[in-house]
Amino acid sequence: MTQPIPSPTPRPTPHGGYHWNGRQQPFFEGWYYRLTLPPAQGNQTIAFMYSLQDPASPSTASGGAVQILGPDEQYFCRSLPDVSQFWAWKYKLGHGHHRHSPSHPGHNSHGPITASYRATEGCRPTEGYQATATHHKGQFWDPSTDRTARWHYALEPVYSWGAPNQPQSTAGWLSQLQIFEPGWQVLMAHGWATGWFEWVDAAGVSIYRYDFQRVPAYAEKNWGGAFPERWFWLQCNAFDQEPDLTVTSGGGIRQVLGHRESVGMVGIHYRGQFHEFVPWTGKVSWRVAPWGSWHVWAEGRTYAVELVGKTALPGLPIRVPTATGLEFLCRDTTQGELWLNLWRKQGHTRQRILRAYSPQAGLEIGGQDWSQDWQQGT
Incomplete structure (x- = not known):
């Protein structure tokens, strides 16, 4: 499927890229992104968790998922069963997954994510997410409530793991040899996020929305066969x-x-x-x-x-x-x-x-x- 083209950045964080070698099974890779909102917005947190398992061939575990731990610790989970709709960059942070082909207006396959997901008139909105080191957006429907969660924000990374501008592996240099199972990497120990998150009803009317300007952001990942x-x-x-x-x-x-x-x-x-x-x-x-x-x-x-x-x-x-x-x-x-x-x-x-x-x-x-x-x- 189409995906953004990675732009060059100095010294990307180790292990930011996708780890699957095309053969290993069992295998999983997971990503965690967190936003912390200020006291004026109720000291809320919004956390996004993405996972992918056994992309090589069908198994009881194969497929992906998105989980959201939202404001007031509300929980949401949506499966992403079609592994062919997943993409990831191999050498730097960038991945996404959709429940069907994202042929919606604004999908940009030749640069940073700039457009929001949109609903098609008379149809259920496109479901999926895209995440890089500098942008994150997504939209998912909740069948149990007929509501949709959607978000779009830009990121300004400050610290990865290691001294400023000297990113290193969280588990030490031996982790480059992939002898640890599972692997773990803090991708962004600290950064700033600017954008929005909201829940909308079946008519597209906002139930609640959080707009935020340079709030603390965090990201990490893990992966492996054990x-x-x-x-x-x-x-x-x-x-x-x-x-x-x-x-x-x-x-x-x-x-x-x-x-x-x-x-x-x-x-x-x-x-x-x-x-x-x-x-x-x-x-x-x-x-x-x-x-x-x-x-x-x-x-x-x-x-x-x-x-x-x-x-x-x-x-x-x-x-x-x-x-x-x-x-x-x-x-x-x-x-x-x-x-x-x-x-x-x-x-x-x-x-x-x-x-x-x-x-x-x-x-x-x-x-x-x-x-x-x-x-x-x-």
Whole structure:
């Protein structure tokens, strides 16, 4: 199917391109995009989750999906069963999927996404999405309510993963060898989004709409042929009084050359500096409850960090790829509380250089065996 032509940009983020080699099965690739709206718009979040599984040949798991965790944590899911309607760029971020051929006005196959999806008079609107590092748009119909969600916004990336203008692999340089299953990459730790999101009724009348100007945006992805057994995740780039602060932390059980290991990491961008805490250069420990409490400690040679996430909300079940297809094996909130403390180490003493708080953190647990707290390290 037709697709935008990638424009040249300096030093694209590693792993931004599509990973499927044309043969591997089982295989999945997933993308996550998040917008955080300001207090004037109710401290809302809008998160988009896209996935594709087993594109090689039909299986019980093959196909794609879009999931939206919208304002007030409303949940929407729509299948994209025809893998032939999926496209992706191989060497940089760009992908899209439609439920049928997108022969609507404004589809631009020769440049950036500039036009919004439109309904054809007397027909159901075209359903699909397109996403690149600088633009994101989509439109999907909800059969249960006869409503349509649609959105269109431009992106100004600020930080990927690594020092400014020096993007690096989230899982380290060994991830280039594809020995980790699954792979994980933060594509945009922080950026600004300008555009709109709305729900419309069957007549095309807006039920509610959010217009936004330079609000915090985030993006990440994962991929592979094996599915994680258990994981946790924290993310925020909308802190009180700290517009140039972003943090992402995750931990999970992954496969490395056929062996299982537990690994965790923390990445912080703060006022033009990148602080990375990973097990191959320091220590990362955590204690995460089956729901409601996340506590991560990490330290490297010159810095140490503590993250405390809390929520009294029940969270929402989210579908994630498994060997048999999408299943509800994940729980999320985008309205969690997060406290961050960052220290500079000086000999045997520590000087706290940052204390920050946000009521708009993304908090997540996923996978199996959450009957008790998961503790790693001390």
